[in-house]
Amino acid sequence: MAVNLAQEKNYTADEMMIIAASRMLKSDDVCFVGIGAPSAACNIARLTHAPDITLIYESGTIGTAPDVLPLSIGDGELCDTALTTVSVPEMFRYWLQGGRITIGFLGAAQIDKFGNINTTVIGSYDSPKTRLPGGGGAPEIASQAGQIYITMKQSLRSMVNEIEFFTSFGHGKGYDDRQKLGLKTTGPAALITDLAIWKPDPLSKEFTVTHLHPGVVPEDVQANCGWQVKFSETFSTTPEPSLDELKVLRDLYKRTEEAHKTS
């Protein structure tokens, strides 16, 4: 299993996931950041290979550079270090709907093979088994950001054949479903899990494994995924985390842990 080899090499599957996700980002990206793993990945990118990346949180902070990871999308640290902070209506109207965001980086409670996301409900909407927080900014991020990256841990519960509620639209039922809705944005372009990197098939738009993280075998990916996994014919191995990437990530987590303890 992935974790064993990762431990031998002295890094965890989670660390591999965050670092692999961070590598997707470029210095000239304008990235709308989701909380949790996406926030960690975006800040690792900023602290390593993409120092000029513009990070935007939905609380209105534009060009933020937090020293520790925020617990919420609106921690004071985000505002203190931002280029500017705008109101929430301005954020959603001028910046997101206005088409100024190149990447929306999201997490997901439940996802299907076309990158459709459920963060609303498990069970039926009217009498739910588990009521989840809901969409927040995600429904419009998913349709209005230039493209969408998603990062999440794999499990049979989270990667399912059919999601129970379409909170945020990915590629629908695949192929040209986005164009049929009149959407001009790309939609889900990468899924980074603790086991693999997935990209949509150019035609069907189904997520296909392009990279396995070091030590992971295809059976691991299938065992933790609710749909029949497709592998790219040319899939390869994700490069291991560098010492520098690991150091930056661990320092960030350490600073974050201490900050959240005292405040």
Place this chain on the structure above:
Amino acid sequence: MANFTSLEKAVDAVMSDGVCVAFEGFTHLIPHASAHAVIRKEYRNLTLVRMTPDIIYDQMIGMGCASKLIFSYAGNPGVGLLRRLRDAIENQWPVALEIEEHSHAAMANAYEAGASSMPCAIFKGYAGAELKQVNQNIKTIHCPFTGEELVAVPSIQPDVSFIHAQKADKKGNVLIEGIIGIQKEAVLSATKSVVTVEEVVDELKTHPNAVILPHWTVDYIAEVPGAAHPSYAQGYYDRDNAAYIEWDQISADRTRFQNWMVENVMQQTTDIFAKRVGFLAKDKLSKKSEH
């Protein structure tokens, strides 16, 4: 015209059973003291409006104040789910809760429309999203000029809005700084408004583009230092992240929740908030208390 008064008198003046009330603050400047003052008066059948119904609405819902919730993200930010809200939706405890659910973009547009005296907000949104199927207040319209398909939602115009801000001057002009969220729109869209502030000062000493609510747009102002705790007030005190994490356990059990509410809300007064932020305070507040 802004009346300076105690928070309790302001609540008495604007609140009654069955009103539609918004408490806004986007992670920052959340009006916790106001929510607690309202909970202590045991109002019922409220329609609660809030983009991010976090701890304060978990508390109000768990105490049976609300019969309807209009919202766009119901989570404990960075921690997890809202357990009292879940109990109301999943098990109708302590009472059934009707929900009207939107996205952030829709709520932000709806407040802005409310502040602009528009009957509805028009925007691009909900593409492929299933909320359109379960919320009858999300409608499709077409641009009269281009024919493009757009979304409309009703504007938000609460009977009452509560916000918290850093400062008011002696005339009652209010200054909001930092993550300004939706508070200006929440006040301007409401029939009546109550603003708690960290301090009342002689002069706001601000810059030309500061976010200001002029005194004639605000109904009641109460000086309540620490009123946002465990949220924060930029320049005064930090977010009490540990309290948000602890809420996850307090709210997990009905009895523990009720005991906590009796001890920390029902048997307290508004003054307690100043004490709660003592250990989180930045220079500003500690300097003030030295006087």
